[in-house]
Amino acid sequence: MARIRDESDFRSRPSKHGSRPRSKQRPEHADAVTGLVTGVDRGRYTLLVEDRSVLAMKARELGRQRAVVGDRVDVVGDVTGEDGSLGRIVRIRERTSTLRRTADDTDPYERIVVANADQLVVVTALAQPEPRTGMIDRCVVAAYDAGMDVLLCLTKADLASPDALRGLYEPLGVKVVVTQSALPEPRDVGGAPQGEGAAPDDGGAPVAQDGRVRLARDSVEEVRSLLRGRTSVLVGHSGVGKSTLINELVPDARRATGVVNAVTGRGRQTSTSAVALPLPVGPARDLGDGLEAADHDGWVIDTPGVRSFGLAHVEVAHLLHAFEDLSAVAEECPRGCTHLADAPDCALDDWVAASPDDATRAPREARVTSFRRLLASRSGTDDH
Ligand SMILES: Nc1nc2c(ncn2[C@@H]2O[C@H](COP(=O)(O)OP(=O)(O)OP(=O)(O)O)[C@@H](O)[C@H]2O)c(=O)[nH]1
Numbered sequence: 001m002a003r004i005r006d007e008s009d010f011r012s013r014p015s016k017h018g019s020r021p022r023s024k025q026r027p028e029h030a031d032a033v034t035g036l037v038t039g040v041d042r043g044r045y046t047l048l049v050e051d052r053s054v055l056a057m058k059a060r061e062l063g064r065q066r067a068v069v070g071d072r073v074d075v076v077g078d079v080t081g082e083d084g085s086l087g088r089i090v091r092i093r094e095r096t097s098t099l100r101r102t103a104d105d106t107d108p109y110e111r112i113v114v115a116n117a118d119q120l121v122v123v124t125a126l127a128q129p130e131p132r133t134g135m136i137d138r139c140v141v142a143a144y145d146a147g148m149d150v151l152l153c154l155t156k157a158d159l160a161s162p163d164a165l166r167g168l169y170e171p172l173g174v175k176v177v178v179t180q181s182a183l184p185e186p187r188d189v190g191g192a193p194q195g196e197g198a199a200p201d202d203g204g205a206p207v208a209q210d211g212r213v214r215l216a217r218d219s220v221e222e223v224r225s226l227l228r229g230r231t232s233v234l235v236g237h238s239g240v241g242k243s244t245l246i247n248e249l250v251p252d253a254r255r256a257t258g259v260v261n262a263v264t265g266r267g268r269q270t271s272t273s274a275v276a277l278p279l280p281v282g283p284a285r286d287l288g289d290g291l292e293a294a295d296h297d298g299w300v301i302d303t304p305g306v307r308s309f310g311l312a313h314v315e316v317a318h319l320l321h322a323f324e325d326l327s328a329v330a331e332e333c334p335r336g337c338t339h340l341a342d343a344p345d346c347a348l349d350d351w352v353a354a355s356p357d358d359a360t361r362a363p364r365e366a367r368v369t370s371f372r373r374l375l376a377s378r379s380g381t382d383d384h
C-alpha cells in the first residue's frame with residue numbers, strides 16, 4: 001500500500017553519530033494507530049483510540065512540537081489502554097483550526113489552546129456575575145481569527161433579560177442561545193421533597209445533589225442541538241454556570257474526566273488543562289463505562305484555565321475577513337485605515353451614511369459599531 005511521506009520519514013533516519021540499530025517498526029511506524037487527544041496533564045496525554053482510553057507520552061522525535069486537546073495523533077507502542085500501559089505519540093496530524101492566545105501577564109508563552117475545534121461557546125451569565133462585553137468581544141475575535149463560529153450562551157435568564165446582549169452580538173452573526181434554571185416543581189401536598197430535582201423549602205429553583213440549580217430541560221436541549229456533530233470549546237468566567245451546563249449536557253462528565261484523573265492519581269483534574277468530553281446524543285443516554293464512540297455526537301471541550309484571550313497576534317485584515325460585507329466596503333478605505341470610530345474617511349462610515357432608508361441604516365450601524373468594538377478589544381485592556 002502506498003504511504004504518504006511526511007516529516008517522520010526524515011526524522012527517523014539513522015543518526016550519523018549513533019550506531020544504535022533502529023527497531024523494525026520505527027522508520028515507518030507502520031503499526032501506528034490514530035487517536036484523539038482528550039486530555040493533557042503534565043506531559044501525559046489521554047487519547048481516545050477507537051473506543052478505548054489510552055495513556056501516552058510524546059515520542060522524542062516530536063521534538064518541541066506539542067499536542068493539545070483536539071489533536072489527532074498517531075500513536076505506537078502499548079495502546080491497549082490497560083493499567084500501566086503507555087503509548088508513544090509519533091505524529092501530530094495537520095490541524096483544521098487552532099484556537100490561540102497570546103502571552104499575557106500570567107503566562108509568557110503564546111499558546112495553542114485547542115486544535116480542530118469548529119465552534120467557540122462563550123458562556124456568559126446575564127447576572128451574578130454581571131456580563132462583561134470586553135471579555136465576550138475578545139472571545140469573538142479569537143474565534144473568528146481561528147476560523148471558528150461563535151455561539152454566545154447566555155445563562156441565568158431567570159435573573160435578567162438577554163435582549164441587550166442579543167442586540168450587541170446578533171449583528172455580528174453570532175448565534176445566541178439562552179439557558180435558565182428550571183421552575184420549581186409543584187410539590188406533593190404533605191410529601192417532603194426528596195432527591196434530585198426536588199424543590200428546596202424556600203420555593204426556589206430545583207437543586208441537584210451537588211447544590212447547583214437544575215436547568216430548564218428545553219433550554220439545555222436547545223444548547224445540545226447547537227453542539228451536535230461539532231467540536232465546541234466552552235469558555236467562561238468563574239461563576240457563570242459553565243459547570244452546571246456541562247453537567248446537564250454530559251451527565252457523565254465527572255466519570256469521563258476520571259480518565260484524566262487516573263493519570264495524575266489526583267482527585268480532581270488540574271485547573272489549567274482542557275478536557276474533551278463526548279456529547280451524548282440525548283439527555284437520557286448513559287455512556288457506560290467507557291467513551292463509546294457510537295453514543296456521542298460531537299465533543300464538548302471544557303477549558304477550566306482559560307479566562308481570557310490575549311489577542312496581540314490577531315491582525316486586523318485577518319479579522320476583517322470574517323465579515324464579508326464589511327471587508328468589501330473596507331476596500332475603499334484610505335491606506336492604513338484603522339477602521340476605528342476616529343479613523344478619518346473610513347469607508348465603513350460612508351456605508352452607514354449611504355443607507356437607502358432607516359430600516360437599512362439601523363442594522364448597518366449596529367454591525368459597524370459592534371465590529372469596531374471587536375477591533376478595539378484587540379488591545380486586551382478593555383476589560384469591562
Ligand atoms: N439562578 C441561576 N443560577 C444558576 C444558573 N446556572 C448556574 N447557576 C448557579 O450559579 C453558580 C455558579 O455555577 P457554576 O456552574 O458552578 O459556575 P462555573 O461557571 O462552572 O464556575 P466555576 O465552577 O467557578 O468555574 C452556582 O451556584 C449555580 O447553581 C441559572 O441558570 N440560574
Ligand SMILES: [Zn+2]
Nearest residue numbers: 333337339346
Ligand atoms: Zn476603514
